[in-house]
Amino acid sequence: MSIETAEEPARAGHAERAAEGARARPPRPSSRPNGQWKIDGTAPLNGNEEWKQVDDGLSVRDRIEKVYAKGGFASIDPTDLHGRFRVWGLYTQRKPGIDGGRTATLEPHELEDEYFMLRVRIDGGQLTTEQLRVVAGISTEFGRDTADLTDRQNIQLHWIQVEAMPEIWRRLEAVGLGTTEACGDVPRVILGSPVAGISADELIDPTPQIDEITERFIGDPSLANLPRKFKSAITGHPSQDVVHEINDVAFVAIDHPAHGVGYDLWVGGGLSTTPRLGERLGAFVPAERVAEVWHGVAQIFRDYGYRRLRNKARLKFLLAEWGAEKFRHVLETEYLSAPLLDGPAAPKPSTPGDHIGVHRQKDGRFYIGVTPIVGRVSGPTLAELADVIETHGSTRLRTTPHQKLVILDVPEENIDPLIAELDRLGLSSRPSLIxxxxxxxxxxxxxxxxxxxxxxxxxxxxxxxxxxxxxxxxxxxxxxxxxxxxxxxxxxxxxxxxxxxxxxxxxxxxxxxxxxxxxxxxxxxxxxxxxxxxxxxxxxxxxxxxxxxxxxxxxxxxxxxxxxxxxxxxxxxxxxxxxxxxx
Structure with missing residues (x-):
């Protein structure tokens, strides 16, 4: 896959009509409980909530390794297959030959093949050539050479069989990668600026904040049963390069006139069939409080998010009901150690956020942003890319929220030879505007x-x-x-x-x-x-x-x-x- 897949079917002819404005209408009051844990209690109100309370999915990895990898696809429990596997980055893929007209008429089990999409989680999009080479090898050996860059900075593979998962996890984790909570009703990958730590004009490097969140909270059982997926983004770059307006929580770097560089806090963005852009809470978040604030927003979603109806179980619907002022009040009074300072909005970006082309780094070397066509690459391409990057003096690269790649740390004398090699691989640093x-x-x-x-x-x-x-x-x-x-x-x-x-x-x-x-x-x-x-x-x-x-x-x-x-x-x-x- 090249884009993060949706989790709930929007059946043809039955999807909600997309909102025309940037703000969705607040949900109508209902006499029925919405499944908000702090208001209605934790009794499950639908099948998804029932199985998540029995086993939220973190423990299914043990069954994959010890039972399903040995017994094969036919041995997989249906609830694990269609629910808990997602928490470890696994979805069944579509069976070949089923035309689009049948998507709305067949049940999911009739549409699925006995192969999986596997999402490799890459927080902040940060990769080494060693890691890239491992992903490439998994693609070639287990995924029929498939590898697509997503707009969530992940890499997705296809044709994966459950029998291969123990070995795939062994290889990924040996180089610091993984698939933990890559899908499911959990905190997904954290988008980060692709030029974090190296851009000459960034305000702050968000890498320490991303690292703190992932180390403390990814795989945390207390956040493994959220109402739906929870998307995050953090950038320290003035181009605002992480599509922050369509994330559940986002932190955008600003230079506060009185308190220096920190982050502007956004919440409640999301698209799908009912699009709604996020809103600023008007709060300034110092770098040392980002993880605390992120955790607070995630807990609000867990405790107050709607769980009765899956199509209303995103944070954007809660924000539409509460408004930004109430959301900030609940965050500060129930979940944070102290209130947040008020802060200004970030200025409008003056440069594009895809980082295509050649740019000087703060250390005098250069980074080169390149685009494959619609994010599609392959295992052999990624393996050769790792070799090419190393030959030209670098060992680091980044994925982006725009299905692009950024190669870091290129010496000036190697720019033109590297660009020629990248062009040969179908990775253009000077693409057409289309x-x-x-x-x-x-x-x-x-x-x-x-x-x-x-x-x-x-x-x-x-x-x-x-x-x-x-x-x-x-x-x-x-x-x-x-x-x-x-x-x-x-x-x-x-x-x-x-x-x-x-x-x-x-x-x-x-x-x-x-x-x-x-x-x-x-x-x-x-x-x-x-x-x-x-x-x-x-x-x-x-x-x-x-x-x-x-x-x-x-x-x-x-x-x-x-x-x-x-x-x-x-x-x-x-x-x-x-x-x-x-x-």
Whole structure:
């Protein structure tokens, strides 16, 4: 997979309609309990809550190693298979040959194959070449060479069999990697700035804060049964390069006029079928209190988050009900040792947050940001990449929240030879603005929730657009996000052009794979004046093989109509343009 997979099916025709504004409506009052532990008690109100209380999943690793790895797929308990395995980064993948029209009609066990997606957790995206080589070897030996970069800084492999997991864990943990709580209703991977500790213009290196959180709380049984997944992000870089607005909790570096450098606290962001951007709490968090505050927010989610309905069990719904002021009050009075100081918002970023290209580090060496097409790489590519990086004087690299890679510590004299080798591997440091801005989820190839293919369709579109738009003077990268279902793993509502997979009716009246179009979304790190969700145009859909044709048409219209004097962006134009211009 190239994007973090959704956990709850958004069945075709039954998904909630995505909110058009940046703020979701508060939930309607209900006479029924919401399953908030501190209010309603801890009695489980659905099947997921029942099995989590019996065994939240941390202990299933012992059964995988001692029972299932020996007995094979047929020996796996169904609740472990479809629930607890997630806590260790394992999902069953889609059985080949099942078309998207059947996604909504078959039960999960009918869709699944006897192979797994395995998510390797990489907090902060920080890797060594030794670690990369181990991941590459696992891909080649156990995963049919699959390896995809995700937009959560992880690497995902496919075709993994349960029999191989003890050896895979042995190899990963020998080099300091793992899969603990890579999926499930737990604290997921912590996004971190890909240039942490080396950028010449960062305000603070967030690595110590990420390390403290992961060492203290990942695998902590007290946080192993949350209402749903809990996503975190921390950046010390002024480009705000961790998509903080769509995380449950995020810390964005600021320079407080009275108290120096620390972090601005955000909570309650998330996309899926009901998108909602996070909110600032107006609180300044010193570096030494980040772990405490992170833990407080996670405990609020555990104790007050909604558990009765899975589709309402994200922190964004609690924030919508409480508001930022109450959320901060509860955090400070019930979970922190002392109140937080007030703090200012971070300035608008002046540079993109994907770090593509060549940049000087604070120590005089250089880092190089490169992009594969839609995050797709392979075991052999990663193994050769590790060799190439070492040959040119480095042993460190980073994954990014944009399906990219950043190679660190490159001596100046090795920049050009390394770029040539990276180009040979399909990793461009000077990509077209279309290639640079395109990401895609895993789609129907492996995902049980998908309706439409994504990786191949997006790749074909990028290659076609690089030809058809050659020579055009694009003022900014155009972000094109392609998703295989309504769950928005590819962040479709925050792209210039976001495509949501669904079955559509073509001109001949036939149902065919296609996409609903979202236009004009973006986040602070994507050259937006402020973060916002894309607009939908009623009836605007494209067929699966029509991505390039539609994108070319709308980009050419943008270039013809934009206010160049005001340096109008695609997102600004898309929100003011009439519907005819967007067809």
């Amino acid at each position: 290639r640079r801005g395109t990401i895609a989820c895993t789609g129907i190839e492996f995902c049980k929730l998908a309706i439409v293919e994504t990786k191949v369709n997006a790749t074909n579109a990028v290659l076609a657009l690089e030809e058809s738009l050659r020579g055009l003077d694009l003022p900014h990268p155009i972000s094109l996000h392609v998703n295989g279902c309504p769950n928005s793993c590819a962040r479709i509502q925050t792209a210039d052009i976001g495509l949501k997979g669904q079955l559509i009716t073509n001109d001949a009246g036939e149902q065919v794979p296609g996409y609903q179009v979202h236009l004009g979304g973006g986040l602070a790190s994507q050259d937006r004046d402020e973060a916002g969700l894309g607009r939908t145009v009623r009836g605007l859909k494209v067929e699966a093989d029509g991505i390039a044709e539609y994108t070319e048409r709308v980009v050419r219209r943008f270039l013809a109509d934009r206010d160049s004097a005001a340096d109008e962006t695609f997102a600004q134009w898309a929100h003011r343009a009439d519907e005819e211009a967007l067809q």
